[in-house]
Amino acid sequence: MAHDGEIILDVRKLDAGYGAAKVLHGVEFTVSRGEMLVVLGRNGVGKTTLLETICGLTTWQAGEILFKGQNIERLAPYRRNRMGIGWSPQEREVFPSLSVQENLAVVYRGGKWTIDKLYDLFPRLRARRDNYARLLSGGEQQMLAIARALASDPDLLLLDEPVEGLAPLVVQEMVAAINRMRAEAALTIVMVETKHEVALAHSDRCIVLDHGVIVHAAPSAEMLADHALLDRLLGVAA
Amino acid sequence: MSATEAASQAAAPHEAGRDYFASLARWKVWEILFWATLAGCYFFPDIDRMLMSRVIIWGLFAMSLDVLLGYRGIPSLGHAVFFGVGAYVAGFLGKFGWTEPISGLFFAMFVAGALGLVMGKLVQRVTGVGLLMVTLGLNLIVFDFVLRSTELTGGDDGLQGIVIAPVLNYFRFDIWGRTAFWYAFVVAFVLFVVTRMLLKSPFGLALIGARENPRRMLTLGAPVEGDVSRAFMIAAALAGAAGALLTQTTQTAAPTYLSFQRSADVLVILIIGGAGRLYGGFIGAIVFILLQDYVSALSPVYWYFWIGLLLVIIVSFFRKGLLPSVEQLYDRLRSRKSAGPPG
Numbered sequence: 001m002a003h004d005g006e007i008i009l010d011v012r013k014l015d016a017g018y019g020a021a022k023v024l025h026g027v028e029f030t031v032s033r034g035e036m037l038v039v040l041g042r043n044g045v046g047k048t049t050l051l052e053t054i055c056g057l058t059t060w061q062a063g064e065i066l067f068k069g070q071n072i073e074r075l076a077p078y079r080r081n082r083m084g085i086g087w088s089p090q091e092r093e094v095f096p097s098l099s100v101q102e103n104l105a106v107v108y109r110g111g112k113w114t115i116d117k118l119y120d121l122f123p124r125l126r127a128r129r130d131n132y133a134r135l136l137s138g139g140e141q142q143m144l145a146i147a148r149a150l151a152s153d154p155d156l157l158l159l160d161e162p163v164e165g166l167a168p169l170v171v172q173e174m175v176a177a178i179n180r181m182r183a184e185a186a187l188t189i190v191m192v193e194t195k196h197e198v199a200l201a202h203s204d205r206c207i208v209l210d211h212g213v214i215v216h217a218a219p220s221a222e223m224l225a226d227h228a229l230l231d232r233l234l235g236v237a238a
Numbered sequence: 239m240s241a242t243e244a245a246s247q248a249a250a251p252h253e254a255g256r257d258y259f260a261s262l263a264r265w266k267v268w269e270i271l272f273w274a275t276l277a278g279c280y281f282f283p284d285i286d287r288m289l290m291s292r293v294i295i296w297g298l299f300a301m302s303l304d305v306l307l308g309y310r311g312i313p314s315l316g317h318a319v320f321f322g323v324g325a326y327v328a329g330f331l332g333k334f335g336w337t338e339p340i341s342g343l344f345f346a347m348f349v350a351g352a353l354g355l356v357m358g359k360l361v362q363r364v365t366g367v368g369l370l371m372v373t374l375g376l377n378l379i380v381f382d383f384v385l386r387s388t389e390l391t392g393g394d395d396g397l398q399g400i401v402i403a404p405v406l407n408y409f410r411f412d413i414w415g416r417t418a419f420w421y422a423f424v425v426a427f428v429l430f431v432v433t434r435m436l437l438k439s440p441f442g443l444a445l446i447g448a449r450e451n452p453r454r455m456l457t458l459g460a461p462v463e464g465d466v467s468r469a470f471m472i473a474a475a476l477a478g479a480a481g482a483l484l485t486q487t488t489q490t491a492a493p494t495y496l497s498f499q500r501s502a503d504v505l506v507i508l509i510i511g512g513a514g515r516l517y518g519g520f521i522g523a524i525v526f527i528l529l530q531d532y533v534s535a536l537s538p539v540y541w542y543f544w545i546g547l548l549l550v551i552i553v554s555f556f557r558k559g560l561l562p563s564v565e566q567l568y569d570r571l572r573s574r575k576s577a578g579p580p581g
Contacts, residue, residue, distance in 0.1 A: 097446065148458070
């Protein structure tokens with residue numbers, strides 16, 4: 001998918017973790033506006049920590065994070081969100097005792113994504129708008145988590161394993177929605193995903209993390225075609 | 239800017255959001271019936287109107303705790319401080335010449351609210367057991383101060399010589415509780431309406447969001463710490479109003495108003511009624527105060543034993559409180575009805 005080359009996220013020599021424990025070691029990468037970058041790696045290598053560090057939820061230790069040209073590594077999470085960083089976490093974290101509509105309204109900021117547009121993106125949510133979020137299926141909760149992140153009108157969306165644990169049909173629905181987000185709102189996406197074939201087939205570039213270090217970076221199509229490399233880096237059968 | 243401000247600003251300009259919040263704020267039939275019945279109690283023959291005004295005041299007090307605990311998830315063991323401060327401020331005003339009750343009530347709310355704001359700022363980073371300890375500690379400090387400052391507060395005897403002028407310069411407080419009932423009812427109703435409007439808006443949703451997942455609210459652009467002090471301020475002002483109402487309708491202010499026992503009682507009332515539902519406090523107050531009155535008349539010596547036993551039974555059968563249990567039953571019946579008979 002086309003992107004305009006303007007760098008929206010620039011991560012430089014980033015060290016971060018939890019308290020004194022260091023998880024990320026000198027991580028460096030950039031993401032251009034409209035681009036979709038996939039972060040791959042085995043379990044426990046720091047993929048989620050990377051997203052949480054961009055959001056401001058971990059302990060920053062060294063390095064820089066520039067978002068739209070501004071240093072954000074010392075900013076509070078809510079300020080980063082207001083600058084345009086949205087996050088859909090792995091655990092979904094919907095507000096269980098609020099309805100679908102209330103989950104969206106609680107952070108609704110208008111902009112590119114009206115409530116109607118969010119329902120167009122995820123029609124299942126429209127049908128269940130008055131239901132409590134706790135009563136939704138896993139796939140619907142995932143849709144709600146992404147829709148809620150979009151409701152705050154982000155320029156950069158961080159998706160943490162959006163299709164993990166979902167039925168194949170729901171995965172297709174989710175992938176279609178992600179593609180539509182990019183096409184309609186020129187959204188920049190950084191996605192962590194363990195289903196590498198799905199992630200690589202729909203993204204522009206990928207980076208591979210191992211023990212908190214980027215060990216490989218390549219265009220997604222190239223990576224998808226190199227089965228031997230995939231096997232070596234991710235431990236998947238070629 | 240706090241989470242609630244952020245949410246308010248966020249939703250305000252958009253039609254979809256406005257329509258939604260308008261529908262959320264619409265009154266339901268049972269709500270109108272509830273208030274109409276409460277007002278209608280005045281006309282029941284042989285009703286103790288002073289007792290009913292006490293029920294309303296406790297309901298307002300429990301509703302104030304609901305803003306903190308039910309909506310924002312902040313537990314407090316010292317909520318009586320705000321009630322007591324409101325009561326003593328209204329008492330001091332009445333004692334030293336400012337006898338007009340409505341302005342006195344507003345001033346008491348203002349002082350209690352300001353104290354709540356300070357308290358909220360102090361505890362906005364404290365959570366869980368720490369929060370319980372801090373609020374309990376504050377309660378004990380203020381209670382001890384009031385009890386020992388005999389010259390200022392009257393100590394154990396309470397504040398003496400409080401004079402309250404007739405409401406609107408016309409309705410004099412009498413021993414039958416006629417004015418007390420309507421004064422308490424109107425004040426509680428107006429404050430309820432205002433609180434309901436606040437909680438059925440983006441402000442209320444942001445409070446619930448922060449209660450359920452503060453970390454998530456942070457990453458959605460809402461600085462949740464600011465909401466703690468706001469919630470404390472609102473809850474304290476409401477509790478202050480309840481305290482001022484009690485002082486003005488009884489013309490007394492006693493140190494028991496801000497005792498730990500009162501903090502515990504209001505918590506029990508809210509839990510009986512059901513937290514996080516606004517009406518839970520009022521339902522709990524109706525049950526608790528009427529039960530207390532009835533049982534203490536039946537068994538003047540052991541009445542607290544019976545109250546305790548009844549509370550254990552109520553909470554055992556209605557774990558989430560009376561109102562949520564009734565709601566649950568209603569939802570179950572409705573879904574069974576809509577499902578129809580098995581084919």
